[in-house]
Amino acid sequence: MRGTATSSRATAGTDRRLPVAPAKRRATQSNQRSASRDVERNRRKVSAPSPEKRARQRGVASPLRRLRITLVAIAVVLLAIVGRVAYLQTKEADSLQSAGADQWTRSYSLPAQRGTMFDRHGNELAMSVPAASISINPKLLVDGAVVVQELDTLLDLSDEKVASLLSEVESKDRGFVYVARQVDANAGDFIRALGHAGVNVDDESRREMPGGDTGRSVLGRTNIDGIGIAGLEQQYNDVMTGTGGSMTREVDPKQQTIAGSESITQAPVAGNDLVLTIDRSIQFATEQVLLEQLERIEAKGGTVIALETKTGEILGLASVRRDDQTGEYGVTNGNFAAVDAYEPGSVAKVITIAGALDAGAVTPETAFTVPWRKKYADDILKDSHEHPDELLTVSDILTESSNIGTIMVQQELGRYEHYDYMTAFGLGSKTALDFPGESPGLLKDVDELWGSERVTVAYGQGMSSTSLQLVSAINVIANGGVYVAPKLVKATVGPDGQQTPMPASATHRVVSKQAAAETTAMMQRVVCEGTAKMAQVDNLPVAGKTGTAFKAADNGTYYNEDGDRIYYASFVGFFPADDPQITILVSVDEPPAGTRDRFGGTAAAPVFAALVPTLLHEWNIQPSPGSKGCPE
Structure with missing residues (x-):
C-alpha cells in the first residue's frame, strides 16, 4: 500500500524528479557539453547566401528591379489603352457614333x-x-x-x-x-x-x-x-x-x-405657292349655274369656261358630270374642258366666215342661193330644217346657221385657205396650257380629207376640238382678230414670299380688225334674231353663236344602243359686244334626244345668260354709254 501511494505522488507532481546516481549524472553532463560543441562547430561551417544571390538562384529580380518591371508593364498597358482610345476616337469615331445613335436615337x-x-x-x-x-x-x-x-x-x-x-x-x-x-x-x-x-x-x-x-x-x-x-x-x-x-x-x-x-x-x-387666274366667286358661280341646268334637262354633263378677252386669263372653268350609279351631279376631278374633244358643230361656222371675210372672198352682204339640201361627193348634206331655195347673205347664213350656205362660203374661200385659217385659230393642236391629259383635238391634214369631209369641216363636222380650243378660237373675234393663248397661272410665290409673275400669253393675229368687227356684228344678230335668243341679257349687247353637233358613239355611229341620236350642244359668246371684256363657252354633253333641250340655243345659251350678271358684278363691267341689248 505504501508503494502505491509513493508512485501516485511521483506522477502527480511535475517538478519532482527521480534520484540519479552521481557517476551517471557526470557522464550525462559530459555528453551534453560534447553535443553543444558539435552544434557550434557545424554552425560555423554554414554560410547563408545574400538576398540578391537567393533571388538570382530563384530566378527573381531584386525588389527594385521588380518594381521597375511592374512600372514598365503598367506603362505599356496604359499606352495600349491610350492608343486604342485614340484610334476609336479618330478612325472609328463615325462608326461608333452611328452605332450608339442607332441604339438610342431614331x-x-x-x-x-x-x-x-x-x-x-x-x-x-x-x-x-x-x-x-x-x-x-x-x-x-x-x-x-x-x-x-x-x-x-x-x-x-x-x-x-x-x-x-x-x-x-x-x-x-x-x-x-x-x-x-x-x-x-x-x-x-x-x-x-x-x-x-x-x-x-x-x-x-x-x-x-x-x-x-x-x-x-x-x-x-x-x-x-x-x-x-x-x-x-x-x-x-x-x-x-x-x-x-x-x-x-x-x-x-x-x-x-x-x-x-x-x-x-x-x-x-x-x-x-401658285397664284391662279381663277376668280373664286366666278368659279363657284360657273359650277352652280351649270349644275342647275344639267339637273333640269337631265344631260350627261357639261363644261363652262369664262376667260378675260384681252389677256386670255381663265376666270372660271367648270366640269360637271352625272354619276351613272347614283344619278347625282357633281364637280369632277377631271378637267373635261381640256381632255375631251368633240365635234363643235355650228360654232365652227364663225371661223369659216371670219376667214372668208379676212381673205376678201366675201363680204357680209355677199348673197348665195341656198337650197336646204345638196349632194357633195357621195353624201347628201342638209340644213337643220327644210326650206325652199332662198337668197341668203353671208350675214343671214351665220344668223340662220345654214350648213349649205356655209359650205358655199368655204368654197369661195378655198379649202386649202380654209384649213390655214382653222389652224391659225388654234384648232388641231394643244393650247399653251398643256394641261395634263389635254387633247389636241382632231383636224386631219387638208390632203387627208376625202369626199364630203372636205366640206363638212366648214360647219364643224368631220373634225373635233376641246372646249379650251374652241373658246380660244372664238375669242379671236372678241379680241379684234388676235389670238391670245389661254392662261391659268398668274405667278409663283417662293418660300421667302418673293412673287414671280408668269409670262404674258403668246399672241398672233389671225384676221383683220375689220373682219373681226364684221363677224361680231353678225354674231349679235345670232343672239337677237337667230338661234341664240336665250342668251340675251337685258340692256347688254351680246355676240354669240350656237352649236348643235352629233356626238360619235362607241359603236362608230351617231346613235346610241336605243337608236337615238347623241347630241353635243354648245354656245359661245362675249360681252359687251361693242367692247368685249369676257368670253364664255358653255358645252352640254348628251342633252336628252327628242326634246327641245337638245340644241345649243336651248341647252347651253341659258347658262350663259344666267352667268353674265355675276361676271358683270364681280368684274365691275360697265357697258359703254348708250349701248343696249337687242332692239325690241
Whole structure:
C-alpha cells in the first residue's frame, strides 16, 4: 500500500524528479557539453547566401528591379489603352457614333410644306393642313388586342381594318403596319400622349380645299402621299413640292420618345405657292349655274369656261358630270374642258366666215342661193330644217346657221385657205396650257380629207376640238382678230414670299380688225334674231353663236344602243359686244334626244345668260354709254 501511494505522488507532481546516481549524472553532463560543441562547430561551417544571390538562384529580380518591371508593364498597358482610345476616337469615331445613335436615337424625315394654290385675289383654293399617320409594331405591342380596340374607338376604323389589325397583332410577323393615314392632327397628339409601346404617330399633311369642290376640275388632286396626280396639282407638282428635312429624337428601351430630345438636323424648305387666274366667286358661280341646268334637262354633263378677252386669263372653268350609279351631279376631278374633244358643230361656222371675210372672198352682204339640201361627193348634206331655195347673205347664213350656205362660203374661200385659217385659230393642236391629259383635238391634214369631209369641216363636222380650243378660237373675234393663248397661272410665290409673275400669253393675229368687227356684228344678230335668243341679257349687247353637233358613239355611229341620236350642244359668246371684256363657252354633253333641250340655243345659251350678271358684278363691267341689248 505504501508503494502505491509513493508512485501516485511521483506522477502527480511535475517538478519532482527521480534520484540519479552521481557517476551517471557526470557522464550525462559530459555528453551534453560534447553535443553543444558539435552544434557550434557545424554552425560555423554554414554560410547563408545574400538576398540578391537567393533571388538570382530563384530566378527573381531584386525588389527594385521588380518594381521597375511592374512600372514598365503598367506603362505599356496604359499606352495600349491610350492608343486604342485614340484610334476609336479618330478612325472609328463615325462608326461608333452611328452605332450608339442607332441604339438610342431614331431619325425621322420632315415633310416639306406643299405650296398653296390661291385665286387671283389671294383666296386659298387648295392648301396643306397638319395631319398624322398612325401605325403599329405588332412585335412591341403589349395587350395588342386591347390597343387595337382603343385605336378603333378613337379613329372609327372599319370592321375590315380592325380584323386585319387583330390578325397582324396575333401573328406578329411584321414590324410595321399602318392603322390610318392623314387623321386629324389633334387625334394624333392624343394617341401619342397615351404612350403605348409599339404605337407610332408621325406627322404628315393633308390636302384640303377650303371652298369644298370649288375649282376641283382645275386644281386636280394629290394622292395620299401628297403627290399631284391630276390637274394643276400634277402639272405643277415639282414647283409646289418642297425639299424635305430630317429630325432625330432619343428613345427609351421601350422605343418611346424621350420628351425634349427632338433635334432638327435639316430644316425642310416649303414648296412654291401658285397664284391662279381663277376668280373664286366666278368659279363657284360657273359650277352652280351649270349644275342647275344639267339637273333640269337631265344631260350627261357639261363644261363652262369664262376667260378675260384681252389677256386670255381663265376666270372660271367648270366640269360637271352625272354619276351613272347614283344619278347625282357633281364637280369632277377631271378637267373635261381640256381632255375631251368633240365635234363643235355650228360654232365652227364663225371661223369659216371670219376667214372668208379676212381673205376678201366675201363680204357680209355677199348673197348665195341656198337650197336646204345638196349632194357633195357621195353624201347628201342638209340644213337643220327644210326650206325652199332662198337668197341668203353671208350675214343671214351665220344668223340662220345654214350648213349649205356655209359650205358655199368655204368654197369661195378655198379649202386649202380654209384649213390655214382653222389652224391659225388654234384648232388641231394643244393650247399653251398643256394641261395634263389635254387633247389636241382632231383636224386631219387638208390632203387627208376625202369626199364630203372636205366640206363638212366648214360647219364643224368631220373634225373635233376641246372646249379650251374652241373658246380660244372664238375669242379671236372678241379680241379684234388676235389670238391670245389661254392662261391659268398668274405667278409663283417662293418660300421667302418673293412673287414671280408668269409670262404674258403668246399672241398672233389671225384676221383683220375689220373682219373681226364684221363677224361680231353678225354674231349679235345670232343672239337677237337667230338661234341664240336665250342668251340675251337685258340692256347688254351680246355676240354669240350656237352649236348643235352629233356626238360619235362607241359603236362608230351617231346613235346610241336605243337608236337615238347623241347630241353635243354648245354656245359661245362675249360681252359687251361693242367692247368685249369676257368670253364664255358653255358645252352640254348628251342633252336628252327628242326634246327641245337638245340644241345649243336651248341647252347651253341659258347658262350663259344666267352667268353674265355675276361676271358683270364681280368684274365691275360697265357697258359703254348708250349701248343696249337687242332692239325690241
